[in-house]
Amino acid sequence: MxxxxxxxxxxxxxxxxxxxxxxxxxxxxxxxxxxxxxxxxxxxxxxxxxxxxxxxxxxxxxxxxxxxxxxxxxxxxxxxxxxxxxxxxxxxxxxxxxxxxxxxxxxxxxxxxxxxxxxxxxxxxxxxxxxxxxxxxxxxxxxxxxxxxxxxxxxxxxxxxxxxxxxxxxxxxxxxxxxxxxxAQCKYLFDNRYGTGQSTMDGILRATNILYAGKIIVVCGYGWCGRGFAMRAKGLGARVVITEVNPLRALEAVMDGFEVMPMRKSLKLGDVFCTLTGNTSVIRKEHFLLMKNGAIVANSGHFNVEIDIPALEKLSKKIKKNIRTNVDEYILKNGKSIFLLGEGRLVNLACAEGHPATVMDMSFATQALTAEYAINxxxxxxxxxxxxxxxxxxxxxxxxxxxMGIKIDTLTEKQQKYLSSWCEGT
Ligand SMILES: NC(=O)c1ccc[n+]([C@@H]2O[C@H](COP(=O)([O-])OP(=O)(O)OC[C@H]3O[C@@H](n4cnc5c(N)ncnc54)[C@H](O)[C@@H]3O)[C@@H](O)[C@H]2O)c1
The missing domain is CATH 3.40.50.1480 (Adenosylhomocysteinase-like)
Incomplete structure (x- = not known):
């Protein structure tokens, strides 16, 4: 073999x-x-x-x-x-x-x-x-x-x-x-939201061992993954700030009780920044320069392009690799330090073990059954x-x-008929 x-x-x-x-x-x-x-x-x-x-x-x-x-x-x-x-x-x-x-x-x-x-x-x-x-x-x-x-x-x-x-x-x-x-709903509702949400938090914790309570965590992107991470960070007592480019998602974040602001405004506040957008250059040169000394930066989106790491390298006078496992310190020419986790790759997999098996059960059941469907x-x-x-x-x-031992109700005949008819009014 x-x-x-x-x-x-x-x-x-x-x-x-x-x-x-x-x-x-x-x-x-x-x-x-x-x-x-x-x-x-x-x-x-x-x-x-x-x-x-x-x-x-x-x-x-x-x-x-x-x-x-x-x-x-x-x-x-x-x-x-x-x-x-x-x-x-x-x-x-x-x-x-x-x-x-x-x-x-x-x-x-x-x-x-x-x-x-x-x-x-x-x-x-x-x-x-x-x-x-x-x-x-x-x-x-x-x-x-x-x-x-x-x-x-x-x-x-x-x-x-x-x-x-x-x-x-x-x-x-x-x-x-x-x-x-x-x-598929049985994938993104659970894997992206609860899986990425929990494991992103886990990755940041394992790498840094910071206390979430009281920290200001900037979550870039309020999609399925961003929602999950924001929800879990809030649950641990962090003050969560959301950055978005989509007005509907931003509105949803506001109504979910989060602070929403442009990236530039969040820079002076954030202790931790995490990108979950699927987009490129979400955190870039002009942002690093305005961050607080000691800011922690991580990415949980698919590719390592969400944080502009070449720009961070250029701004740095010294890079100390692995000051903790999976943590690199970038000492900028302006004297501030920025800590990058897992080389800017998916922090939940680079610094922890990825999604818990319970959610992957549904994602991978979908993969297996879809493969069978395609062949048939x-x-x-x-x-x-x-x-x-x-x-x-x-x-x-x-x-x-x-x-999980959970039972649910089923539609009665009357309900089925009601839901499929268009004649019944008030
Ligand atoms: N870490 C993991 O294990 C894991 C798991 C599932 C998905 N992913 C990846 O995470 C990324 C996000 O996935 P998703 O399902 O949440 O996608 P999504 O499309 O639901 O959400 C992405 C959000 O980011 C926003 N966005 C785009 N550009 C932005 C910018 N410049 N600033 C702020 N917000 C911006 C979009 O408007 C959108 O609301 C993708 O790359 C996906 O492949 C990672």
């Missing part, structure tokens, strides 16, 4: 973590049991570019139980859990091409290896691609267009990736069908961005509730 990981000897710790995550992933476990019996993904090759965490390992096991050959690479150079990759190789015979902290060249080499389904020499095409940030899709469209003949469909896990796919669709550049898994509907899909079918979402929500 062809693979590239840090150290196979880390496998036992990885296995413990995979099994720990599995305990919180009853929906994925249920799907895996059925997949093992029915083998709906038999003889299919799946290339997946995801954050390689213990939760992702449980998705990979599930796809593999369904009969697929799964090839994994990382969707961010700092999000790989090296013990998990070791266990995937040793215990589950799943080839992984990912090592935490690799340089850009190696990172892309790993993407190519997973996309070629581990083949050395001749290139093997996948039938399904799964992305978190569109790296596989981009590589297929730019360098490996011949693979399109074999690919049935792709799935996209995150907001930033879906934005790119929609841009490709708009420009008629998309070459194969894609499913916007991120846009081969031939009827076009190169477009598709939503996840509602039946899949309903099934996951029902099962998740059941596994």
């Amino acid at each position: 062809n693979y590239d990981i840090k150290d196979i000897k880390l496998a036992t710790s990885g296995l413990n973590r995979i099994e720990w995550a599995e305990r919180q992933m009853p929906v994925v476990t249920k799907i895996r049991e059925r997949f093992r019996r029915e083998k709906p993904l038999r003889n299919k090759r799946i290339a997946a570019c995801l954050h390689i965490t213990s939760e992702t390992a449980n998705l990979a096991r599930t796809l593999s139980a369904g009969g697929a050959s799964v090839f994994l690479c990382a969707s961010n150079p700092l999000s790989t859990q090296d013990d998990v990759t070791a266990s995937l190789v040793r215990d589950f015979r799943i080839p992984v091409f990912a090592i935490r902290g690799v340089n850009r060249q190696k990172y892309y080499q790993h993407i190519k290896s997973a996309l070629s389904c581990g083949a050395s020499g001749a290139i093997n095409s996948p039938h399904i691609t799964i992305d978190d940030g569109a790296d596989l899709v981009t590589m297929v469209h730019s360098e490996r267009r011949e693979m399109v003949k074999t690919i049935i469909a792709g799935m996209e896990e995150t907001t930033t990736g879906v934005i790119r796919l929609r841009a490709m669709e708009r420009d008629n550049a998309l070459l194969y069908p894609m499913f916007a898994v991120n846009d 509907n081969v031939g009827s899909l076009e190169p477009k961005v598709y939503p996840v079918p509602t039946e899949i979402e309903d099934w996951i929500a029902k099962l998740k509730l059941a596994t």
Whole structure:
């Protein structure tokens, strides 16, 4: 088996973590049991570019139980859990091409290896691609267009990736069908909001051990991730300031009880700044210069472009790396220090363990069932961005509730009739 990981000897710790995550992933476990019996993904090759965490390992096991050959690479150079990759190789015979902290060249080499389904020499095409940030899709469209003949469909896990796919669709550049898994309610309502919300807080805490109570935390972007983080920071007693560019989202933040102001005004106030926008250069040169001495800066959006790190480097007379684990101190020429967490990469994965398994259960159940759906509907899909079918979402929500021991009401016949009629008035 062809693979590239840090150290196979880390496998036992990885296995413990995979099994720990599995305990919180009853929906994925249920799907895996059925997949093992029915083998709906038999003889299919799946290339997946995801954050390689213990939760992702449980998705990979599930796809593999369904009969697929799964090839994994990382969707961010700092999000790989090296013990998990070791266990995937040793215990589950799943080839992984990912090592935490690799340089850009190696990172892309790993993407190519997973996309070629581990083949050395001749290139093997996948039938399904799964992305978190569109790296596989981009590589297929730019360098490996011949693979399109074999690919049935792709799935996209995150907001930033879906934005790119929609841009490709708009420009008629998309070459194969894609499913916007991120846009499924059973994904973004929980994963982006509660998952990113809690784990972003966790990443900042693990890196700095600051007390949130009384701090002024500036949250840039009040989307699903920003809402989640703002809610949790407030819960710990922080004074939360929101910056936004979308008037509706800004209004929502005001009515949710947060201070809303332009970035420039927040600079003199903020103790901690965290970007969650999916946009570029949200914190840049003119902002660093006005921040308080000792300001902490982090990003939880997909790419490390939300904070202009090259500008921060240029403003600095000295950079002290790793003054704590995952904390770099930039000493500016104006004498102030700014602390950057996790090199400006997703702070929840670079400085903590990413989303809790409970929410990844729903995200990855969606991935697994959508892969099955795509295979069952081969031939009827076009190169477009598709939503996840509602039946899949309903099934996951029902099962998740059941596994939590929560029952809900059902519509009576009279209510069903009332809701579907247009004749009844006051
Ligand atoms: N850290 C994680 O594990 C994780 C998980 C899910 C999504 N993400 C990523 O987080 C980012 C945000 O995702 P989302 O689902 O919240 O997206 P979203 O579209 O719901 O929200 C983004 C918000 O940022 C705002 N924004 C854009 N530019 C801005 C600027 N210059 N200043 C202030 N606000 C600005 C937008 O108006 C929008 O309200 C994406 O890159 C997504 O891929 C990260």
